[in-house]
Amino acid sequence: MSASAADGPVRVLLVDDQHLVRSGFRVILEVEDDIEVVGEAADGERAVAMASALRPDVVLMDVEMPVLDGLAATRRITGDGAEETPAVLILTTFDRDDYLFASLRAGASGFLLKNGTPEDLVDAVRVVARGEGLIAPAVTRRVISTFARPGVVPPDPRHDAAISELTPREREVLALVARGSSNVEIATVLHVGEATVKTHVSRVLAKLGLRDRVQAVIFAYEHGVVRPGG
Structure with missing residues (x-):
């Protein structure tokens, strides 16, 4: 967790190629006193640049985007060598194991489906900002089942x-x-x-x-x- 997350509101960067989706996330998050949306990006390349410039605490990252997809962007953000790197929370419409494991191996701190509730999103942002990682029992079971093959x-x-x-x-x-x-x-x-x-x-x-x-x-x-x- 970065110092800013400990000292003030959790600073969030929204990354999704759909403007309406980003707007919806912003509305959900900005009503919370302890969360601040500091920027938006419509593709992975822009997300990498903005994460480096803004140093948010959490990046909400879509998977399927133009220019650079969310998984590649996550690898670049979490592996940029900076002392404090944002926690990346993957949000996707697709409940696919390949996305789940690829995102975790890329350095994401959590994986959330877009069909969840606003409360799920807010809670997930707070969890990954604390450095705990979003490790729901269902995710744990799927990790274990993969290694049991x-x-x-x-x-x-x-x-x-x-x-x-x-x-x-x-x-x-x-x-x-x-x-x-x-x-x-x-x-x-x-x-x-x-x-x-x-x-x-x-x-x-x-x-x-x-x-x-x-x-x-x-x-x-x-x-x-x-x-x-x-």
């Missing part, structure tokens, strides 16, 4: 230097996050306070160079920290 064998975690830096408790927390557990649920399992869990999660993300819990789930399954059905 025959022929998908994650590498041995002992071969990954980053994982070796985790303490046993941090690795345990990562495994629970990968199974979709909330901070409250993790605290119950480990018999610790929720604040302690938040500290462990933050340290895990920092050590592994991950943005949020969504990326932590993918990382954990790719590197064998947990295995489907295990």
Whole structure:
């Protein structure tokens, strides 16, 4: 989460090639006291330029757009090397697994369908602005099912230097996050306070160079920290 998200309203950049869609999102978001729409872009190329210039906290990104699609734009925004990069929330009309996984691998912090409610949109913006990642149980199940497919064998975690830096408790927390557990649920399992869990999660993300819990789930399954059905 960027400093501005902590110190003031969440600054949002809207990216969609349909003007009416952007206008609708703006109306929904700007009635909230803690959210400010700082710009709009109609294609991915423009979104990359505006994200660099405006440094929003959250980018609401459509997938199918002219000039540069939303997935390519997301990769460029999240991988631009800046100290503070926006969290990207993908919004699409299409509930497709290829879009879901491509967006998460591109560095998106969440994935939301446009047929959701205004409340869903507002909540999602706040969640990704906090750096938590939008990891709904349905998304978690689909991530897990992908890695459960025959022929998908994650590498041995002992071969990954980053994982070796985790303490046993941090690795345990990562495994629970990968199974979709909330901070409250993790605290119950480990018999610790929720604040302690938040500290462990933050340290895990920092050590592994991950943005949020969504990326932590993918990382954990790719590197064998947990295995489907295990």
